[in-house]
Amino acid sequence: MHHFKYRNNRLYCESVDIETIAEEVGTPFYLYSYKTLIDHYRKIRDAFKGLKPIICFSMKSNSNLSVCRALVKQGAGLDIVSGGELFKAQKIKADPRKIVYASVGKTALEIDKALRAGILFFNVESVPELIMIEKLCARLKKRAKVAIRVNPGVRADTHKYITTGTKENKFGIDENTAASIFRQREKFSHLDIVGIHIHIGSQITQREPFIKALKKASVLIRALRAQGVKIDYLNIGGGLGIIYHKERPQTAKEFAKAVVPLLKKLDVKLILEPGRFISGNSGILVTRVLYVKRSPSKNFMIVDAGMNDLMRPSLYSAYHDILPIRRSRATRRKFDVVGPICESGDFLAKERILSQSDEGDYLAAMGAGAYGFSMSSNYNARPRVAEVMVINGSYYITRNRESYEDLIRGEKIPKVLR
Ligand SMILES: *Cc1c(COP(=O)(O)O)cnc(C)c1O
Numbered sequence: 001m002h003h004f005k006y007r008n009n010r011l012y013c014e015s016v017d018i019e020t021i022a023e024e025v026g027t028p029f030y031l032y033s034y035k036t037l038i039d040h041y042r043k044i045r046d047a048f049k050g051l052k053p054i055i056c057f058s059m060k061s062n063s064n065l066s067v068c069r070a071l072v073k074q075g076a077g078l079d080i081v082s083g084g085e086l087f088k089a090q091k092i093k094a095d096p097r098k099i100v101y102a103s104v105g106k107t108a109l110e111i112d113k114a115l116r117a118g119i120l121f122f123n124v125e126s127v128p129e130l131i132m133i134e135k136l137c138a139r140l141k142k143r144a145k146v147a148i149r150v151n152p153g154v155r156a157d158t159h160k161y162i163t164t165g166t167k168e169n170k171f172g173i174d175e176n177t178a179a180s181i182f183r184q185r186e187k188f189s190h191l192d193i194v195g196i197h198i199h200i201g202s203q204i205t206q207r208e209p210f211i212k213a214l215k216k217a218s219v220l221i222r223a224l225r226a227q228g229v230k231i232d233y234l235n236i237g238g239g240l241g242i243i244y245h246k247e248r249p250q251t252a253k254e255f256a257k258a259v260v261p262l263l264k265k266l267d268v269k270l271i272l273e274p275g276r277f278i279s280g281n282s283g284i285l286v287t288r289v290l291y292v293k294r295s296p297s298k299n300f301m302i303v304d305a306g307m308n309d310l311m312r313p314s315l316y317s318a319y320h321d322i323l324p325i326r327r328s329r330a331t332r333r334k335f336d337v338v339g340p341i342c343e344s345g346d347f348l349a350k351e352r353i354l355s356q357s358d359e360g361d362y363l364a365a366m367g368a369g370a371y372g373f374s375m376s377s378n379y380n381a382r383p384r385v386a387e388v389m390v391i392n393g394s395y396y397i398t399r400n401r402e403s404y405e406d407l408i409r410g411e412k413i414p415k416v417l418r
Pocket of ligand 1: 058060061079081102199201202203237238239240273274275276277370
């Protein structure tokens with residue numbers, strides 16, 4: 001469900017004609033629908049209403065300040081994975097008591113900043129990290145809450161780069177080690193080890209892996225409680241899948257219906273960390289056709305957005321629907337939609353039946369709101385694109401297109417080379 005729909009064969013974002021934005025802003029750009037974003041946040045909030053969870057939006061899916069601010073204003077917390085995301089969270093005045101911090105490689109400096117900011121808790125991914133947080137707390141004379149990220153050994157049916165809950169993945173701590181950490185909690189005199197965190201991967205469309213992981217977490221929590229350990233929080237991570245192509249993911253309601261009974265029995269404060277579910281369908285990438293190249297063996301639409309702007313097709317063989325901003329009756333043919341980057345892996349779509357566009361026509365890569373801009377880079381010395389949001393019938397540039405000067409900001413040529 002989203003608010004990018006055709007009216008008279010022109011694609012609109014809510015009530016705004018996208019071509020008008022493209023003419024004024026130039027291409028490529030990411031375009032977000034505020035209404036779609038908020039609707040998805042509310043879907044998950046309402047589905048879990050009975051449990052009053054803290055819904056921590058996963059900033060790595062989209063850390064655009066306006067996107068995050070819009071969600072924070074609705075009451076969302078944030079799931080961060082770096083000092084940079086903490087910095088951005090502070091810029092939008094997010095409530096630190098609704099921020100949780102996961103990452104296998106938190107540096108001492110990042111931990112220090114998060115301690116000073118007073119975040120809700122760290123999701124700890126190894127014993128050495130736990131020791132590091134304890135040491136930094138002692139130095140700052142602070143106490144901190146932590147949850148142990150448990151790797152439940154559950155394989156989710158998703159792309160291998162985005163499964164995180166199997167024993168071979170670098171994430172989390174196995175159940176036995178986790179249990180022994182809880183038993184030795186007195187050793188960490190500055191830490192309140194108060195929760196369990198599980199996050200088994202991303203773009204998971206089935207409910208079974210979630211339930212399996214949750215059951216494992218429940219067994220662990222019960223065993224620990226039987227030994228007198230207090231467990232206040234259960235963070236069940238993110239990972240809810242969305243529709244890119246023909247997926248039939250569970251809805252927020254169905255997901256809640258499956259897991260809430262299990263959660264109710266546990267009597268814990270619930271944390272959720274959805275990213276893609278909230279941001280994914282709320283954004284598109286708008287691009288312009290530069291050339292239509294037909295060869296005896298293949299047809300290409302060469303567009304002005306490349307793999308540096310939207311990496312998912314190259315990185316995960318991900319599918320994004322390609323829609324024309326102006327629908328036409330032109331002949332339909334099979335095309336590869338490719339960018340200008342000097343890599344064969346630079347494509348937005350392969351072997352798609354599309355009506356032939358002309359040079360200058362605009363296309364949209366749909367479902368690009370999650371892991372789109374946030375994964376983009378300056379490869380091929382390409383300035384990162386603008387980000388625009390439609391809110392209540394008007395559009396706002398929420399991030400300027402980078403300039404060529406931005407490309408060299410911070411670069412210095414040593415004297416010996418001059
Ligand atoms: C990436 C990530 C998320 C969000 O995943 P989605 O699939 O976007 O919902 C949540 N929690 C953690 C720890 C993550 O690393």
